[in-house]
Amino acid sequence: MPTVIPSTTITDNVRLDHLAALDVKGADAEKFLQGQTSAQVSLANGEFAPLTCFCTPKGRMLANAQLLRLNAEHFRLVLSASLAPLLTAHLKKFAAFYRAELIHDTSVTFIGASENASALASSLGLTLPEKDFAQCGNDQASVVRLPGTTSRWLFCTTDTILNDTIDDQAQQAAWALEDIRSGLAWLTEAQQDQFLPQMLNWEALGGISFKKGCYTGQEVVARAHFRGQVKKRLMHASLNTTELPGIGANLITEQDKTMGEVVSSAKRDSNTVELLAVINTKAAEEDMPLYWEGNLLTLLPLPYPIERLDPEQLAMALKE
Template sequence: MDWIAATGGRQETGHRVTFDTPDAPRLALDATVITPLAHLGALDVEGPDAETFLQGQTSAQVSLADGEFAPLTCFCTPKGRMLANAQLLRIAPAHYRLLMHASLVSSLSGHLKKFAPFYKVELRERNDLALLGLIGQEAPALAEVHFDALPSRPWHQAGNDEFQMLAHPGPRPRLLVCLPAERADDAWQWLKEHATPVDNAVWRLHDIQAGLAWLDADQQDTYLPQMLNWEALGGISFKKGCYTGQEVVARAHFRGQVKKRLMRGQLEGDKLPEPGSAVVDAEDKRLGEVINAELDAYDQVEILAVMSTKEPTEPLSLEGQHLKLLKLPYPIERVDPETMATTD
């Protein structure tokens, strides 16, 4: 990705970008920061049948993606396991964009292309786009000045068919900007005059603190959407018609059959566990596994893990480090995207 090199950041393994900014997580508590979101990617769905096509495949009520509301969504196997979770944008009539973990763009495109011949629709992996993240109290003002656009609230979008700006939840204001890669350098140079470049680990940390997990290629076909609290984030419409995996997802919701949930925690240590690392109880019994982990402003590891909902036998640990469970920033209850789209 040449546009990332132009920022002065170093592209590392695992879709990480690093800078020489010291104490970046702590800096993001008080200052405004900017980062290349190299871990995210985009898949476009275009054509006269794009809405109908997506409606049969995704958990979102596609008609709600109207250019202002940009709902969370997911794609499942017939057994209800998630192949990818994403945010759905409408770029223009008959043109939608899905933002997700970069490692899933190609596999989801290949999956959807199996159904595409029955529709007037085209799928495009958008490697020509740049995704930038702004975090901080001044982020909205900077975005409004430079881009002349600002989403009204989280999970909403602003902009036009060339660039889009999305508001994401978190402990500080967060904005995601999607624009053509050839425009990224100019935008970055202006923004970095007012915001400090930091590793994209800072954005990922704020996702953790928001209780928001993005699956990667190693985690697909493993979890029901509810195991990532997707219905509590408004990522599932229970009012729409059928889509692949809908019957299993609905049954798990209405019968209360979800025995594992996404939980947030903090480790007493600074050793980052790998995704998939086991969380164990006092009797060394496996309770679940890490989805993602990042260092916070105090050099302690914060994690999201899918764990059993049963009361655990404490103390909990992860690779020899004590695990303290933290409160999620939202209740575990169903939030209908239809309500999110209309609530001021």
């Protein structure tokens, strides 16, 4: 019998300070990003906001993000606040050769919404997108619908009407838990330069275009896909424990052999933790018992199949 997971309760609009905005502006903004990121940048047209990532020449992820287009010469990357300064510094080395400016805009506020999303959208003059990865925006704000089994929207704005948005730890935990249940792992500084994009299931979420031209790390990422060389995968799991395992915490066998590491975790209730972890696929296939601090790991289903999903396909689906 499959494990029954209680539903997440995101009852209030919640400030998401763990996210940050990295804006790319200028006449060459699209051309510049096209050579650096896994996304087909032209697909980000103000109505579709694809996932994307930035890699080292060896194909390891420096950051993953969601890519929004705010106007013809203005893109916004939504990513972990811990990575925004690092990615800005990295990309500036290449932006110097383009008419493109990088701005880590700390004035942008990110708001997560579920039950009250319609009212918030109305107050900002936005139409609430109905399909996953769909974007709506105006000069005041933008909103994107996130994937997953719970209807969620991410708003970004500098509007002062959001000053009263709650900063509630319980609601932030509920949001983090829904990210986990959606199979969305957001890289942080602690695990930069460790994973191929496929290890975070990024191609299964439409975060890699295999139809675009070259970008940094593209050859390694493509080879791993077409030769099936990915031996570690992001998996959803639970632990019966009152403590949260930290980012990078090891998951070990009964013989103390490391077979995985935690990427993110959140409490389901006072005695249960759900997490996303990059785990050796052989260990999962053989149903090998894994432990954290003596607590047995229970694997749970992901809401998507582990197979390639082209962003071009997602963009087309929004037009239907």
